[in-house]
Amino acid sequence: MDFFIQLVVNGLSVGFIYGISAMGFVMIFKSSSVLNFAHGELLAMGAYIFLVLVTWAELPVYAAFLLTMAACFSLGFIVERLFLRPLIGEPLIFVIMLTVGLAAMFKGLILLIWGGNLHTFPDFLPSWLSLSWGSVSVQPVYTLALVVGTIFLVLFGLFFKFSSQGIYMRSVADNQRAALSLGVNVKKVFALSWAIAALVAGMSGIILGIINGVNVHDLSAIGLKVFPVVILGGLDSIGGAIVGGLIIGLLETLTGGYISPSLRDVVPYIVLVFILMVKPYGLFGQVEIERV
């Protein structure tokens, strides 16, 4: 029983982090319907920038965190400006292939600079963050993730609901051409959504780095695990990303605990194929209705 409860708690904590990682992905998909295959590399970029700032520059954690956020924000901006802006109006297939290329490029770059070894952050989390009830315990990182993730979730909810930029983004996601003709600056919206997505990715990269250590192979694998999460939750739903993440995380740890550890990493993809078969738009995704 304790084993089961511990597995469930672990699964939910891992899943919540998957959900946060998927949020950035959903941002980009919502505003420009691009599947971003370079998402894992954006996660890794954030983690490595933080690593450099904390270990090499020896900045205090808060300053390093804020600087990393700023750096990721600009990185997203630059990526959009350099690589995606020229492709506005081109068929979507080119944009998606471009993200596949970007993923390979970033991964190679990170490997060239930092190598493929596992790096770890110095331990900086206070121990009062760890929670425990009886025999079940939650590590401090997961509490941190819960707090930070909830803050981001609420901020995003408010941003999309009330700020003018958020409303522009929703309008572009809904119908790019209509938004354009109503005077929405679509280029600005794209740039902003990439910047915000990179920022969220950087944040989740840092959290993942605290949990598993920083390694570009692991982080880019998590970037791909975002796909089952978002398909399950619904490609265009930020709340769905969190729920999808929780379910996938739970399934993963339960399979790892009860069936076989090697099946653990494949289960999300089996779920993915299954979901595509029975409920292709996911739990919370909007069903596409075509009117010609």
Added chain:
Amino acid sequence: MKKRVFHPCGNYHENYADQLKVYETDYGRFFAAAGLVVLFGLAPFVSTPYLLYILNSIGIAAIAVIGLNILIGYTGQISLGHGAFFGVGAYAAAFLATRCDVPFLLSVPAAGLITALVGLIFGLPSSRLKGLYLTIATLAGQFIIEYVLVHWEDVTKGTMGITLPKANIFGLEISGDIPFFYVIFLALLVMLWLAVNLMRTKYGRAFVAIRDNDRAAEGMGIPIFPYKLLAFAISSFYAGVAGAIWAYYTVSITAEPFNLGLSVEYIAMVIIGGMGNMSGAIFGAIFITGLNELLRWAIDLMMNMGMVTQTGLNLAPLREFIFGLAIVLFILFEPRGIAEVWRIIRSNFRLWPFSY
């Protein structure tokens, strides 16, 4: 004797049959024939074993890339699982050859068919949907197949791998680089011929219609879901055949090479070679395989000169970076790939000095 046709300076097609021609002029036919003579008569005998090995790798990759090009370039769907499908073909051929004693000539197409069936399993749920769900489903396929190849030990022998018997065509044993050169390039020729002609049939036109505008295609009476599935099955068939030949060529196979990296490599070949152009597949295979070898050579050279040390620079990340960069640059600056560059160069010659 028929009147010889030289290059016209414009597009003078008068009917549909003109437009469907494979060779615009007799020059094209002549150069293709000359190229074949050089390829089959000369190339295997003048090249070193190392060069021959590279040529063979190019040939195998080209078969797989032709298939992927049918899917990406002509039907407008992306597959991120072709590395794994290549592996399915290799394992299917190995299984048929070792367990069922199926001869080479039969096991290669059979492996292709098995791969097409496996492809259908992953294509089925996604091709019912519009948009690029196939990409996501094939990504899942890539990981699931990788897992199955390692863990279904009864069939694949897990990490031990399978050693294939020597290929045998009507009692003629095929081993070594030169006989395989003929097998690979004859297979490439047949598959290329099939693909080029498939694109001239109603199926090919339906694929292109779906790529260009799926709503309009549906309105014209093309049932898009069966056609998308068909394109995907054909494309997996090509990957399977390539994988099967590769398995015979390398003799011993393990599940290791069939990873996502290989899938991305094939996509890179399609983009760089030229989407929607059959010669593009071959250009892409040559470019990427050549680039691979060039990088290896450059790094060896730099290491010999002492400019970099073994620990300082590793081949794999640099290769990955350059692949990514090549994909990105080609999409940004020449989205139709080398095939388009080649066409521009040719028409510059043809239209000189009045190139307007």
